[in-house]
Amino acid sequence: MEDSGGQEIIDVHCHCFAGMEQFDLVSSGLAKLRNAGVRHMAVMGLVNTHFNSQDIWKLIPEGFDNRGNPLFYEADDLLHFTRENGEMLFPMLDTRCMFGDTPSLLQDYVTRGFRGIKGLYLADEGNDLGLASIPDVFDISLEQYHQREWQIFAFAEANELPVLYHMDANRYGDVMKAILDDFPRLRINFPHFGIGRKAFRQILDRYPNACTDLAYMLPHIQSNPESYCDFISHYQDQVCFGSDALIYQPQIVLDYIELVRSLKLPKEIESKVFSENPRRFLGLTYPRAR
Numbered sequence: 001m002e003d004s005g006g007q008e009i010i011d012v013h014c015h016c017f018a019g020m021e022q023f024d025l026v027s028s029g030l031a032k033l034r035n036a037g038v039r040h041m042a043v044m045g046l047v048n049t050h051f052n053s054q055d056i057w058k059l060i061p062e063g064f065d066n067r068g069n070p071l072f073y074e075a076d077d078l079l080h081f082t083r084e085n086g087e088m089l090f091p092m093l094d095t096r097c098m099f100g101d102t103p104s105l106l107q108d109y110v111t112r113g114f115r116g117i118k119g120l121y122l123a124d125e126g127n128d129l130g131l132a133s134i135p136d137v138f139d140i141s142l143e144q145y146h147q148r149e150w151q152i153f154a155f156a157e158a159n160e161l162p163v164l165y166h167m168d169a170n171r172y173g174d175v176m177k178a179i180l181d182d183f184p185r186l187r188i189n190f191p192h193f194g195i196g197r198k199a200f201r202q203i204l205d206r207y208p209n210a211c212t213d214l215a216y217m218l219p220h221i222q223s224n225p226e227s228y229c230d231f232i233s234h235y236q237d238q239v240c241f242g243s244d245a246l247i248y249q250p251q252i253v254l255d256y257i258e259l260v261r262s263l264k265l266p267k268e269i270e271s272k273v274f275s276e277n278p279r280r281f282l283g284l285t286y287p288r289a290r
């Protein structure tokens, strides 16, 4: 732990995009991160049993180097990486391409080892990622899409699973509030500061069970550190450490650790961001006396 000064770090937001051929690459990267003080990483794993790769790519932002299963069936490989790496990985099921009976599929994946859920709100083509809408790709109505998402939230709340949900507070603030009003016990992370900090403040102010992460925000934070320091300090119980790194990209996680340290936050706030808030969000209890 010499590099980390004893500080525990938990990354709540990574993606898989790797398969068995990257097993050694993944293991060596995780070992590097462990040495830097990273104790857990939440990794999102996609499942797909229904769509061709062309359709799936309509739902994946550009710039992701998918080295794993070309049809994005990542569940088996991610669970394998998890079993082989001690306590390090916290696998979360990416539901964006999941198709079928939602509660029974979720139950099945949880039984197999998934510990949280990832979603991406793509109600129409006005989403911040410029992706196709799920109603279009799935050929379902907006109402059916909402039913599916609400089944996911209900399952997560009932089973006390954390949900990482990419959603733009600017455009979909009302739907965000509806989720939080309907599921008051749900632990939900709207990443990337809810995309728009101004609109998202209202959400964080009103719903203490909502949190956020700083994944993908590095260039923004670097160009305006004071403003982000204020934001993080103000919402110090709700901001989690996250990187959006792929599971075989340890350097990105290290860059984000450096970024947080460079903000020179008061030590107790830094430790909330690195460790306490991620633990609360993921539902990890503290290890006994260290």
Ligand SMILES: [Zn+2]
Binding pocket: 013, 015, 215, 244
């Ligand atoms: Zn992400």
